[in-house]
Amino acid sequence: MTVTVDAQTELDRTRFFIDGEWVEPRGTDTHRAIEAATGEPLGTAAMGTDADVDAAVGAARNALDNGPWGDTTPAERAEVMRRFAERLAARGESTARLVSRENGMPITLSNPFNGAAPAGLLQMYADLITTTALEEVRPSQMGSTIVRREPVGVVGGITPWNYPQVLAMMKIAPAMAAGCTVVLKPSPETALDSYVMGDAASEAGVPPGVLNIVLAGREAGSALVSHPGVDKIAFTGSTEAGRVIGAECGRLIRRVTLELGGKSAALFLDDGDVQTFMTGLAGTTFMNNSQTCTTQARILVARSRYEEVVEALAEYTRNLVVGDPLDERTQIGPMASERQLTRVLGYIDVGRDSGARLVSGGGRPKDLDRGWFVEPTVFADVDNSDRLAREEVFGPVLAVMPFDTDDQAVAIANDSNYGLGGSVFTADEERGIGIARRIRTGTIGVNYYALDLGAPFGGMKDSGLGRELGPEALNSYLEYKSIYASADRL
Template sequence: MTITTQASTALDRRQFFVNGEWVKPIGTDTYELREAGTGEPLGVAALGSPDDIDAAAKAARVALDSGPWGGTTATERAAVMREFAVALAARGEATAELVTRENGMPIALSKGFNGAGPASLLKYYAKLIEQTPLETTQPSHRGSTIIRREPVGVVGAISPWNYPQSLAMFKIAPALAAGCTVVLKPSPETALDAYAFADVAAEIGLPPGVLNVVAADREAGAALVSHPMVDKIGFTGSTAAGRAIGAQCAQLVRRCTLELGGKSAAIVLDDVDLDVLRGGLGAASFLNNSQTCTTQSRILVPRSRYDEIVDAIAEFARNIKVGDPLDPATECGPMATEHHLERVRGYIDIARESSARLIVGGGRPAGLDRGWFVEPTVFADVSNDDRLAREEVFGPVIAVIPYDDDDDAVRIANDSNYGLAGTVWTGDEERGLGVARRIRTGTIGVNYYDFDIKAPFGGMKESGLGRELGPQGLDAYLEYKSIFASANQLD
């Protein structure tokens, strides 16, 4: 199989976008990106230092406190956001392709999550802020109380590499709608595509300092979290990093939203229609090469139909089309980086040494000699105490776990440090809803899994704090203020 390569140094991004201008980095560190599907050089991105973060945070603070953005109305901000959405959508095809080259996301998926999705989020929050009363008045025992919603302030947005455009916009869109200013710190692995936001900001004349983009590693990220001019952190990433960020924010009494890892369960009930299961496994367990925090990498199967269902899962995984992520027919592309590929392979080796039974995959796909590929892999007879069932792999490695009855399935599903996603597969939706309501998780589907930008998204337990998306996602960027006044304000 031949995999497309279009590497070009024209993709290099050696400047940051700070205070409405392209500026040279204060430091000299860079990150070389390689195309996930080929391993060939893709581009180079400058990496910010704490001093670069300091400049961006100061610009954001000035834009909020002294610039025109701090005095805008909801209607004015919504108009700017719609203009932003139109310009971003015009770049959608190119941005989607770039992300696919960076992290291996199949292009058909990337066109939605990295091409069209971010513009849709901007439009949704533009409409929502126009419909949200930012000041209401109610009677009190001495007169009236005016309840105001005000922007939380300067936002440090830290986005990951797996869905870089959408997950950055999960933070940028509600923050702008609320009237906040933003410092975006994208992951180095997908630093190139992040500057699409900066290109658009420059094109539409977004006021200086409202959106600043500085790609950086953990040291500079830590500087953003602790910066005295930052009021809130919005973070998507690993639970380990989230713990450190949460601890720092707690010490500083700083607001934070943390969307972290998962080890979600797909509960297959004994009345499942196997055609329905096969039709939904791709989105539930293999979406974006399983480099998805919501991946249901534990599939719980009833002993009464165990062999039949395991065979169906194996057949599905065996028939997933693995290949060039730029091919619209590809269903599973490569891992994002060589380092991450080795991590995923490490979990396969760990599972091989356990009592689990390898039924599909475990190696490199035939004919794919370049790039960071691994076969979709399924292990059966996994114990929920095994590392494969406890730790997030973040790759297409699935653990099938047997259970006795519905109560046992609920117990196993909830026996996890995480609680982000899940599904229940059944021929009886009411029965499935009853099981779904018993699972401690932030999102769960019956006979399918999906994302709804109008509904809150986030996790329980070690899967995070707070919610993104929906009205709750906007509320996370607003502060409440109560003003005590006379009864005259009730007129």
């Protein structure tokens, strides 16, 4: 029988999870977590220093090189991961609520992404590693070659605040399955929920040093990226930060996966169904209050259907339920922080100044006098050269623009520095798939957009390097080795 466990009996987190234990920080800095819906204090968390990062990397290195983890078989790792999954699943409901309080994610979204998905990913990669051949023998000119895949080593995982649990596990699960150890540096904006993983790992008997968690800001994060004991960095965050991390990993000749920003396009063709499009907006455009890297905030509409779709968007956004993220009726919660609210309101001003037509929203909801709420906002007649069409807002602000032909729609969609998500809405699926093939983006849906945990996820252009999820993610935590041997091995 599954026993539900509260994710945290007290919200203060003043120690770090290093080498299987809760240890005191080396420094004295703390971060005060604020509840997104109220603006009230939620808890306090210690902030790590270079010394804390160094201790965590040392523990991870020791577990790999000298501890039991480096000698485990895939089956043994899978067993540990399944126990870890069970303990996370037992906390799923309360973890989801905690994340929603931290970053404003509607609870109906937080339950699957922060409550269920992390345990599901552990189970998925536990199953995958036990059915993956990590060694094969090939004939060669001199005899045979044993081709092995071995763990890349110590992984530094750096994660953002928008989907904190699932994005962390998208790194932890394949890394553990491959036989790596992990140092996780979560974002201060979701300072509290990351340590739920430490609680669950400790209860599950994950060996010391396999998973280490140190909350820290940019300076200590830089120390993790540059640490000589780290073999790979897996980062999700802004393109600006990704450039810095990628440059440093290039200098160090260190493996890196970068899942970065986006400014994706949703294409509504001349034969599209408006109701299908409106239904799909929850996943394409407004998921997690549009604080999602795949948000399709550029809405490209066939000119013959343009005003019809603009009016439908205005009506749809006016009727969205904006409010308490813990209320299951809520469709749009608050922005994750006051800083994020200021950013989104600033882009609404950019839209006004550009001369675009404001058709709905444009400010703070009048009936919500606390917390970091913003009205879902739609601008029509946006030019693809405008800042509102070029830059990632990371909030519910849409830029709608017309096109005349399929070729023009593809050209506008591809006229972006980013390439992460996208969608095509049409009555003719073959036509939609044909257009999808022409758009330079890592993921794209036809008549819907929904992340598939079993398929590779990542971006092109400024949206990143490498892929997460699916069997492809496992490969990014493995190194190839060729052992030249005799023909007797065949």
